[in-house]
Amino acid sequence: MDDMNTQIGSDASLLLVDDDEIFLTRLARAMDKRGFQSETALSVAAAMRLIERRAPAYAVVDLRLEDGNGLDVVEALRDKRADARIIVLTGYGAIATAVAAVKMGATDYLAKPADANDVTSALLSSGEFLPPPPENPMSADRVRWEHIQRVYEQCERNVSETARRLHMHRRTLQRILAKRGPR
Incomplete structure (x- = not known):
């Protein structure tokens, strides 16, 4: 855990955006245990307010939200904080959406269901190497x-x-x- 905290850096602020409240709550708890300081938003509008108040160093954003597209959140965060590490989560693992997310400024793209270990690895990855394959991928x-x-x-x-x-x-x-x- 201490090694992971040193990888996170001095600013451990993390914004989690997803319209699935149960998933969001579980992920926030798990990320807090890993040394992040999580804030959650259930919508694009709520995420925009949090970004306006204080742009986090890290973000995990669902692509499809009830009130809009998660890519709007990615773009807003990238505008406020160019060095933010942003992961886009989605239930659809399509290449076109992955390309769009990266073009908008996402650091990485994960298909659901992703667990806290997958998210942490993606957030802290230097991008030099491919992450290891998931331990238990969906069939x-x-x-x-x-x-x-x-x-x-x-x-x-x-x-x-x-x-x-x-x-x-x-x-x-x-x-x-x-x-x-x-x-």
Whole structure:
């Protein structure tokens, strides 16, 4: 822990932005235990207020938030503090969004579910070496299941609309949704 605290530096301020309150609370506790001084925001607007008050040295920002895009938070923080280390988290691991995040000033990009160890490694990485692969990555079946569930929720649990957006047959989707998710 002391070694990690020396890697963090003298300014351990950390802004965590995510609209999943349970995840946000758990991550804040875990990051505080690792030597960071966490502040949390559940929305773009709340994050902007915190950045305006005091731009943190580190930030972890969800890409998709209820009231907007996390990239707006990345851009605002980069404008206020050019040396901030910013990690973008998202449930969608698409190359296009990773490129957009890095172009906007993110230091790194992590796909959910990322744990506190993944986040800490990304925040403290010098960028010279690739980080080690995750100890327990999600299976391809689990990634597919998570994506289907997210689209289903975004379509307000409308099976027909979800099937249309995922380019799948409605009955196939119904069968998938009726089963428990893979581990």
